[in-house]
Amino acid sequence: MSVPASWYLVLAAVLFGIGAFGVLTRRSALIMFMCIELMLNAVNLTFVTFARTMSDIGGQTTVFFIMVVAAAEVTVGLGIVVAVFRRRASTSVDELSELQG
């Protein structure tokens, strides 16, 4: 049985949409953070699918770059979350009240 490539693309788009929706609606910094990771993984799936359909290695190597960037983002992001948590004992962005956008 073969699965058409478009299914993977749609799945990736849905994952990306869930991630974007999560960043915009959830109020916990950690969950927002996980949603960004979900978005990046949706991008990875898109790249791999296109690379397979075009038989091009470029898209697959790109995935490694994105994985490295995602890992670096986790390191910095958790550091910042910890720095805020030490002050506030909460990771909810609603309680970030020093700055009123």
Next chain:
Amino acid sequence: MIATLAMPSIHYLVIVPVLIFFGASLFLLIASAMWRRAVPTSFTTVVTVLAAAATLVVTYFQWRDLDHHGVTTTVAHAVVLDGFSVVATAIIAVAVALAALVAHDWARREGVRGPEYQILALASTAGAILMTQANDLIVIFLGLEILSLGLYVLVAIDRRKVESAEASLKYFILGGFASAIFIYGAALLYGATGSTNISTISYFLGSNVLLRPGLLVAGGALVLVGFAFKIAAVPFHMWSPDVYEGAPTPVTGFMASIVKVGAFAALMRVVISGLGTQLATWRPILWGLVVLTTVVGATLAVPQRNAKRLLAYSSINHAGFILIGVWAGTARGAAATLFYLATYAPTVVATFAILTVMGGLGDERHSLESYRGLARRQPWLGASLAVLLLSQLGAPLTTGFYAKYAVLAAAIDANGVALALIALLSAAIAASFYLRWTVVLYAESDDEFEATRVVVPRASAVVIGVGVVLTLLFGVWPGPLATLAQHATLYFIP
């Protein structure tokens, strides 16, 4: 049997600026780990300024190389040496040296010890330079992330301040969100054109007619949204006032200059070189962005009473003006954008140098009221700030005037009279708050402010002086810089 590995040929002159800044960053990191005692702040500052000076020397040789050999691409055509990247690199080098001197005085006053500030600033700068040279969407993404990851930490570098940590978290989440959108756009462009290389995309679009351009349009739009977040274009600007206010003032100056140069250089390359054949598709989107960014930025700045927030909205207005050159999409537009960036960067760093000095111990006195009568108490400081503000307003005899004139002329050249008029209207709104601030500087001051003369440390004084001299020099005599910008775009990779 031992297989031989073919080494890729790399034209090292192209990537030397990136290597210098990364090298300096790693050197400071290792030196601070090996040194038995704490690394003195002045040492880290000197290393940063030296790295910037070395980069300026390298850009001279790069320029000569361009004259002899023309545009070069290297590292599998992912990094490019053209006039645009050379001039943008030089702008970044000047701005980072000035920003490092401001940060030096700030770190001494606030007692922020350790080499971290300059290590992160150097790494961020390497990312910004990589963005100016990137000829591949993935390299742009890497440059963007290297630039941003350092900046997220720089915003929170003063750990005693709660608002800095919060600003950093806000910047991080929205920045990560924008990066994810950008790279998804890059993935869709890859699917539509078969490559992430900007020259290849341009060639593909020039020689093929897409029967179903949906993927291309979606990809391009997402890439534009990612850039719009980074340059704080309305409606993707929400983070900018909070982050500008919450970050330590020298970091704000660093962000306002270097991030803008890096992001705009990459945006130019994507829009003009990569998607240039489809300019008709992108123009309406860019048109909307310009109108919203200039007008909303200027309008929201008017009620602000905090100097840093006001400058944040003012920088949104400036981002709109710079976008006009991108909208035009012509060689003239590119030259105007480059000129605008070259003059705006030193002006804004010097402005934030004055804000840093005025902030006083704790970096907290940023209400516009604290500037009342500044020019009467400290004539030189007050006059410098007045010149820098008038330049941002676009007053004649300052660089801001010719910069605004150049982008508007480029817009009219490209049949954008309505756009130019709307931008001029926003400049008129912006004039109201710049002039109000300037008038406050020369107003009679109350007694309570009489005693509060601020100390201007030597390095900050140098930065303010350089900023004012550049602003006036190229304001009175914009010819050489304008010619340089035009020559630079001649060498723009097609």
